[in-house]
Each structure stands twice: as structure tokens, then as C-alpha cells.
Amino acid sequence: MARKTTQAPSPSRARDPRTASAAQPARRRSGGRVTLADVARIAQVSTMTVSRALKDPSRVLPDARARIDAAIEQLGYIPNQAARTLASARSKLIGVLVPSLSNAVFVETLAGAQDCIGAAGYQLLIGNTGYAPAQQAELLGAYLSHAPAGFLVAGIDGSRAVRTRLAAAGVPLVHMFDLAAQNEWSVGFSQRSAGFAVGAHLLERGYRRPGFIAAQLDPRTMQRRAGFRRALSAAGLRDDVEVLTKEPSSVALGSRLLAELLANTPDCDAVFCCNDDLALGALFECQRAGIAVPRELAIAGFNDLPFAACSTPSITTVATPRYQVGFDAASLLLRILDGDAPDTRRVDLGFELVAREST
Amino acid sequence: MARKTTQAPSPSRARDPRTASAAQPARRRSGGRVTLADVARIAQVSTMTVSRALKDPSRVLPDARARIDAAIEQLGYIPNQAARTLASARSKLIGVLVPSLSNAVFVETLAGAQDCIGAAGYQLLIGNTGYAPAQQAELLGAYLSHAPAGFLVAGIDGSRAVRTRLAAAGVPLVHMFDLAAQNEWSVGFSQRSAGFAVGAHLLERGYRRPGFIAAQLDPRTMQRRAGFRRALSAAGLRDDVEVLTKEPSSVALGSRLLAELLANTPDCDAVFCCNDDLALGALFECQRAGIAVPRELAIAGFNDLPFAACSTPSITTVATPRYQVGFDAASLLLRILDGDAPDTRRVDLGFELVAREST
DNA sequence: CTGAAAGCGCTTACAG
DNA sequence: CTGAAAGCGCTTACAG
DSSP states (O other): OOSOOTTOSOHHHHHOGGGGSSSOOSOOOOOSOOOHHHHHHHHTSOHHHHHHHHHOGGGSOHHHHHHHHHHHHHHTOOOOHHHHHHHHSOOSEEEEEESOSSSHHHHHHHHHHHHHHHTTTOEEEEEEOTTOHHHHHHHHHHHGGGOOSEEEEESSOOOHHHHHHHHHHTOOEEEEESOOOTTSEEEEOOHHHHHHHHHHHHHHTTOSSEEEEESSOOHHHHHHHHHHHHHHHHTTOOOOOEEEOOSOOOHHHHHHHHHHHHHHOTTOOEEEESSHHHHHHHHHHHHHHTOOTTTTOEEEOSBOOGGGGTSSSOOBEEEOOHHHHHHHHHHHHHHHHTTOOOSOOEEEOOOEEEOOTTO | OOSOOTTOSOHHHHHOGGGGSSSOOSOOOOOSOOOHHHHHHHHTSOHHHHHHHHHOGGGSOHHHHHHHHHHHHHHTOOOOHHHHHHHHSOOSEEEEEESOSSSHHHHHHHHHHHHHHHTTTOEEEEEEOTTOHHHHHHHHHHHGGGOOSEEEEESSOOOHHHHHHHHHHTOOEEEEESOOOTTSEEEEOOHHHHHHHHHHHHHHTTOSSEEEEESSOOHHHHHHHHHHHHHHHHTTOOOOOEEEOOSOOOHHHHHHHHHHHHHHOTTOOEEEESSHHHHHHHHHHHHHHTOOTTTTOEEEOSBOOGGGGTSSSOOBEEEOOHHHHHHHHHHHHHHHHTTOOOSOOEEEOOOEEEOOTTO
16 A cells, blocks of 8 residues: 555655646745645645544545545645634634632542543633633633633633633633532532532431631632531531631641641540542541540531541541543533533532541 | 824824735734834834844844834734744743652652743643653653744753654753753762762661661662662661552651561661652651650651751651752753853762651 | 745635 | 645744
8 A cells, every 4th residue: 555656757756746747836834744735635625625524534535534544544644723723713622710729629630631631623722820810811812812712610710701711711610619600611529519419417326516617718618618617507516616728738637637626626526528638638637636536626618638548547438520520521611612512501529428436 | 193193194093003004915813913024114114123132132223223122012012922933943832751749759850940941931831741651751842843943851861762863853851959961060969978878877877777668769869779789788787678569659658658667677777768748757757656766766767858957856867959950950061052051961969868766 | 234035734715 | 526725823934
């Protein structure tokens, strides 16, 4: 197949098809890379036909298709994304904005999104907003210069002004984790219900004086808190036993916050940590202080990070569908881009309370 | 400034400058977005001058520059990256390939790279190779279609064929974590020396029967192992007390591997875990089995992830400059792109053994 | 310091 | 099903 026939007028042409045009243009900037036109020439069709074969092979006759495939293979042709984007005014890039990368939750969400879009030939443009709403708007604007096909955004912090710009540019946006208003696309679950579930679980286990510790205090954390407090107050218990800080979350911080909580409220018998890192730190603090978990103090976390299942004791937590949030949000975005948008704009993936030894 | 003068021939033109050209071209595909030409028209200069002002303001007279800035502001002009890339044959994208995203180490490396290149207007195109050398080559090839300015790659798994293609395309590549051969760019540290340091530390503490547990078994892990074994054999001790598995690393796996190690070698008095996740799992396993750490068994990890400092007991480990690896590798890449490449191609950032309670 | 022309490599929008 | 023409929005390479 790749063997040259003796009919070939000039063997050297096969190596660099561009020399085929006898009259070289005066100024040529091409870096010698293989283009669609090269493929078209070898395959003896027009560039349009090659372009079609690439996009949708069924729109080209089998015969031409075979010659094109062979030419692509022979030349090692790689499509130029910039040219595609410029001509079509839309790239194969999808902007994803997450509030943090040090939080394993969002990393898994990115993995889910990546796994979903990879097959469709898209790439992720990942932006870290650092939990700053202003930064979110900033990045959305900046990414627009890449003509992204769409956006995936954790949280609903975006200013209205930016969303208007996106709408004007015709770039769809899917919210992740939060459930947005009916007229916007979103994939997530109710943070509030999840918080409520933890409160209800602790009450059911018989704890009467649960506390709450939290860091970062981003919107989702505050929603979990609201649900948790609701569960307590509905049962006639105090719902204000808590230690909050805007500091970034970490295991070490969990130890500090728990120490502070116990100093403030010695008769506290359970604690809901707004995430598993904090819960792990709280557990370490108990081990250090010789407090038996759960006999003297119960600990509940949030997210079900891998270590929660195998710590000693294992940690009760809420399993959140973070990978699925990323995957499904991306999947929804692809459907929207294909003009195959579903009717329901809000997708509630739910959550699951996982009761373990720590409560 | 933004106020319109009564001299303006037609206020409506200011809103959509493109209507200024009386004769509309027959076919116009522009989506109504603002272009360089629009800015040039408003500022009353050529597009070239606007282009220059954007790239290097000092090459344009202050007077023109002021009009251009005003026009950009007024129109809300955003440069089209695709057009830039197509015309210049080089994008503002940098490909980064890491073997895993579930490993916090690489996520921090990405953060470092991101922080470095963000100011220079570059974006990261992040690829996950899943520890598969073939996948690394695959992604390098695929990313070429985006005409990246350069590559940052964790590990030196890339096949020679791919690197030849990159060289041919003039796209520089900087290795991260491993120290490459003298003729290639790399920023990292000696994994082997780090492994040796852990072995030496355990011997110095008086442990005589250290074991080793490891997962994934990627090249870097194996280099650490080699250094560790060297330290033991040099002291005349057995260096083959180990449990290895190709499974992905996790905290739960650390528990399992330790249990297996102790089952095989009951008189083992210390264990070097190839990373901190495994070490944490080992610690949990000891707590579960009632084994006192470090009195009955010493535990050492690798990387110094945040939790290592605050567990009970705290974990001895090797602090690796992962954020710095990402930052400095990106910084090196930018220098190369600016034609300001340093003489030394290998940058050794070193490591630090952090002795804590677990040994 | 500034500008007119050509080109980058594709796709859109029409035709046939 | 296939193709010739025009255009996407910038930058390169020359001139002046």
C-alpha cells in the first residue's frame, strides 16, 4: 500500500507534497507542517471533502474516504485546532472553574469531567478561583478569549454581569454542586439536606449536645450548616454550639477547631465537621487528648474521602457524588452543545449518609 | 473621556464601528464580536499598531497608545487567541502531563506551575497519563494540535520517537521530579538519595529490621526503593523485607500492605512506606491491631503531606518540593521560550527528611 | 515609529 | 456527494 508505484512522476513529491506546485509563493510562513490541503492533494479531492471526512465520514463516499484515510496516515496529518477555532468561532475547549485544587473533592470532579469529554475530543481549561467570587468572574472573562465551547463552574458565585456576557456570546454554562434556579443548568445535590441528614443521624444515635466546626465558610459549607442547625432546633436542642473560621480547611485545623469547641463547650458529645479533613484532624486531637471516639465524643465528617473508611475508628460521613457531578455536568454540557438539551435543567444526584464507627 | 463630543459624525457608529464601512461585504460570518480592526478604526491607527501596542506598548508613541487603550476600553475588546495562534504558529497554552490527579503531590505541582505561568498570560492544558508511558506519548501527540508553547512532564517515560517530534516542532519540554540526562531540561531531586536518607535515618534511630511497602511501582517509587535498599545493605542488613504491589496507592492499601508485611516478617521493627497515604494506612492498621508506634514498630512515609505533621503520632517523612518543582519547571520553560535559557539544564531542588514521633 | 499586503489552515455558506 | 470562493482575526515580513 505505502509502496510507491513506478508510475509516480516524481518520488520526491510524495515526501513533500507542497513542492508539487511548481511556482513557489514568494513569502511562505508555513513551518513545513502538514495541512489539510496536503492531504487533499494526495487524496485527489478538495479540502472540503477532507474536512467533511474528518467531521462526519458518512458524508463522503467510501472510495474517497479510503484515499483520504491513507493520505492522513501517510503524511501524519494533525488538524490545526487554531484554524478550526478561528473558522468556526468555537473551540474544543471547555472552561472549568473550581474554588480549590487542594481539596480532593474538586480534583475528583475534574477527573469526572475529563473522563466524560475526552472521548468527544474536548480539552479542559482548568481555573482555580480560590473561593473568590470576583476571581470567578475574572476567569470567565479571560477564558472567553479562547472561544470555549462551554463552561463548567463549581458554585453559583458568578456575577449576573458575566453570565449575561456568556449568554450573549452563546456559551452555555453548567453549575456544579449547587442546584441552581430552574432557568439555569445545574448538576449537584442539596447541601442543606445533607447537613440535615447528619444532624438527624446524630440525634437518632442519641447524642444530645452536638457541635459544629467549619472552615472556609464558602456558600456550600454554610448551607450544610443551615441544614444541620435545622435538624437540631427541630428537636428542641441548641443549634449554636459551633466554631467557625474563614481559614482554609486542613487536617491540622480540624485539631485546633475541635480543641476550641471542647474548651468552649465541655459537655459537647458529638461534632459535625464540615468536611473529612477537619474530621480527621478532630480524630487525631481526640487520640492525643485521650478522648474515646465515639464513647466520649462522636465525630462525623463530610464527603467520604478514601481515608474515612479505614481510619481507627472509621469515620461516619456523607458520601457525595463528586466524580459523578463532574461527569454528568460535562455530559449535560455536551448534550447542550449538540442541541440535544434535556427538558429538566436541574439534576439532583443526591447523597448518602455513611454511618461508621465514629458515631 | 468616554463622553461623546458633538463633533462625532454619527453616535451610532461608536456603538458598532463595523457599520462605518458603508459597503457591507456580501457574506459576513463575524458574530458581532469586537476585533482588532474595530479598535484600530476607533483609535485611528492601523491594525498593526494596535497589535504592537498590545504586545509591547513601548514600541508605540504615547499618543497613539492612549487612543488605543481608550478604544479597547470603550469597545470591551478581547483578543482572539485562535487568530493569534494561527498567525504566529504558537499558542499561549502549555501542556502539562502528570501520572495521576488523585495523588495530592501532582496537584500541588500543577498549582505551582499555574501560579508561575498565569502572570505571563499562559494557560495549562492538563493531561492525566494514569502512570502509562504509552498514554504520555499519546497525549503529547494529541496536544500538538493545539500548538502549545511548551510541555511540562512529570517523569521521563516519554518515548524517544515523541521527543523527536517535539524537537522537530520546536516545542521545548521540561521534565519534572526526575533529573534527566544533561542534554534535557529537568527540575526535580534525586529520588534515590531520598530513599537512601530514609534508610539511613531508621538505622541511626537503631532499627535493625526495616521493611518497605510500596504501591503503583512507578519509576520514582522504584528509585526510592533502590536508595533505601542501598542504605540497608551498606550496613550489612537485609534489604529484601518488602511487600510490593502495582495497585494504585491509597490509605486503605497501606493498612493491607502493612498487615501482610508483619505476617511475613513478624520481627520487622520499622517500615518505610513509599508515600504518606500508605504510611497513614499503616498507622491506622497499627492502631487497630494494638501495635504501639514507634515503640513496637516505626513508620516512615514520603512527601510530607499536610496530615503527616498532625497525626497521632506524627509521621516521619521526606518533605518534597512538589509545589516548587511545578513553579520552577514552569519558570524554566518561560525562560526557554523567551530565548533566555540558563546554562545548566538540570535543576536539583533537593529534599528534606523530617523526623517526627513515628520513628 | 507606522502601515499595506499577504498569509496562517481551517470552515461557512453557496452552488451544482 | 463534492467543490470554488470567501472569510475567520490576527501576525509575519517588508517597506518606508
